[in-house]
Amino acid sequence: MKLDAIDRAILRVLQVQGKLSNVELAERVHLSPSACLRRVKALEDGGVIAQYVALVNPKAVGQAGTSFTIVNLEKLTPKAIAAFEQAVRDIPQVLDCYYVAGTNDYLLRFTYNDAADLERFHLEVLERLPGVVRSNSMLVLRTVKKTTALEIE
Numbered sequence: 001m002k003l004d005a006i007d008r009a010i011l012r013v014l015q016v017q018g019k020l021s022n023v024e025l026a027e028r029v030h031l032s033p034s035a036c037l038r039r040v041k042a043l044e045d046g047g048v049i050a051q052y053v054a055l056v057n058p059k060a061v062g063q064a065g066t067s068f069t070i071v072n073l074e075k076l077t078p079k080a081i082a083a084f085e086q087a088v089r090d091i092p093q094v095l096d097c098y099y100v101a102g103t104n105d106y107l108l109r110f111t112y113n114d115a116a117d118l119e120r121f122h123l124e125v126l127e128r129l130p131g132v133v134r135s136n137s138m139l140v141l142r143t144v145k146k147t148t149a150l151e152i153e
Helices: 005-016 022-029 033-045 078-089 115-124
Strands: 065-073 094-099 106-112 132-139
Touching: 005 022, 005 033, 022 033, 065 078, 078 094, 078 106, 106 115, 115 132
Parallel strands: none
Antiparallel strands: 065 106, 065 132, 094 106
């Protein structure tokens, strides 16, 4: 889908304030409400806008810690990869899972309550995933920057 300046303006605004009404959005991008609604619908139908979500503050729901964990599998066969990836998809605590290039196989992000919860997650969840031979967690001390907004030029 080819994006023009108005489409990009709509995307920039919605990435920061996805809950705006169509009338408010139209005002911000200098369109009529009906034209704005058509544009947003086209962006949704074209797959440019993938979904709308509410971002929950993890600390507000008792998830004080964040871990980025590198996971390595014993074998990288199609069967082993499929088994691991399906198992990860079924774990609600895993927020992100990336298959990565380099010396490691996967990068996972999850949140946890406290040290006991982190230990339980490692022993009862991560180490029991199919094919896992090693994991290495990096615990976040402080978040310097976090955004969900892509740069739209």
